[in-house]
Amino acid sequence: MSETRAAVGAAEVATLKELALGGALTGTTVTCAGLAERLDASNQTASRRLQRLAEVGAIDREVLNDGQRVELTADGEALLRREHADYRRIFEGEDADVALDGTVTTGMGEGRHYISLPGYMEQFIDRLGYEPFAGTLNLDLDPESVRERARMDALDPVRIDGWEDDERTYGPAFCWPATVETDAGQYETAHVIAPERTHHGDDQLEVIAPDRLRDEIGLEDGESVTVHVAGEDA
Numbered sequence: 001m002s003e004t005r006a007a008v009g010a011a012e013v014a015t016l017k018e019l020a021l022g023g024a025l026t027g028t029t030v031t032c033a034g035l036a037e038r039l040d041a042s043n044q045t046a047s048r049r050l051q052r053l054a055e056v057g058a059i060d061r062e063v064l065n066d067g068q069r070v071e072l073t074a075d076g077e078a079l080l081r082r083e084h085a086d087y088r089r090i091f092e093g094e095d096a097d098v099a100l101d102g103t104v105t106t107g108m109g110e111g112r113h114y115i116s117l118p119g120y121m122e123q124f125i126d127r128l129g130y131e132p133f134a135g136t137l138n139l140d141l142d143p144e145s146v147r148e149r150a151r152m153d154a155l156d157p158v159r160i161d162g163w164e165d166d167e168r169t170y171g172p173a174f175c176w177p178a179t180v181e182t183d184a185g186q187y188e189t190a191h192v193i194a195p196e197r198t199h200h201g202d203d204q205l206e207v208i209a210p211d212r213l214r215d216e217i218g219l220e221d222g223e224s225v226t227v228h229v230a231g232e233d234a
């Protein structure tokens with residue numbers, strides 16, 4: 001996503017916004033002439049910007065007889081959400097805290113293995129400042145929080161690099177500082193972790209921490225939890 005953002009300029013972002021205002025989040029039909037008028041630009045400019053947005057993977061498009069069908073890709077939407085997060089910071093202050101609600105659940109039992117691998121563990125110690133407990137606490141996010149999660153993606157993450165050993169390659173992951181809150185209390189030094197090669201959908205959140213949270217704050221499957229997520233610099 002950051003690659004997409006870096007690859008387009010302000011003019012393309014403005015074009016993307018105009019497309020989204022016209023319904024392109026879920027797909028819409030546009031003509032270069034119509035878009036040009038809305039952008040107060042020439043047809044040629046509108047056409048060039050559409051081409052650029054398609055090249056960087058911010059939109060999918062299909063040429064029709066009477067125009068083109070345009071839909072924002074996930075990267076395109078993330079790019080606009082990032083703009084949105086910037087404006088929130090401008091108008092609503094620095095409080096960029098994202099609160100995600102979910103219930104504790106049992107996952108596939110793989111988190112333990114991945115977190116323990118030295119190629120990740122050394123980076124966690126170096127970049128998060130602690131040795132995480134071997135595993136990820138999994139939460140089933142509420143539907144509203146699945147949408148809210150996109151705001152988390154707009155916060156600056158701590159990056160954990162991919163690496164390889166003799167057998168295979170391991171994917172990168174993003175971590176965001178987080179506080180885990182329950183009715184009984186809160187736990188502060190945790191991180192949400194989003195492995196690039198996860199087998200879970202975006203309705204599942206994984207949290208890592210120095211301690212086993214099930215013991216530390218007494219969690220069981222089905223229990224409600226709120227995770228407050230902040231950006232790396234927050």
Ligand SMILES: Cc1cc2nc3c(=O)[nH]c(=O)nc-3n(C[C@H](O)[C@H](O)[C@H](O)COP(=O)(O)O)c2cc1C
Nearest residue numbers: 107108109110111114136170171195197198199200
């Ligand atoms: C730090 C980290 C790195 C991961 N890297 C990979 C990977 O390279 N390939 C892969 O198939 N899954 C990878 N996984 C994802 C796990 O296979 C799985 O999607 C999930 O994290 C397991 O969670 P669970 O056991 O809590 O359900 C990684 C998980 C973590 C925590």
Ligand SMILES: Nc1ccn([C@@H]2O[C@H](COP(=O)(O)OP(=O)(O)O)[C@@H](O)[C@H]2O)c(=O)n1
Nearest residue numbers: 107108109111112135136137209212213214
């Ligand atoms: N900081 C953490 C990480 C994992 N855990 C728990 O530790 C166990 C091992 O994690 P895991 O990711 O391998 O297992 P699952 O999440 O797949 O069930 C699970 O029961 C997690 O819920 C925890 O309580 N606190």
Ligand SMILES: [Mg+2]
Nearest residue numbers: 107111136137
């Ligand atoms: Mg887990």
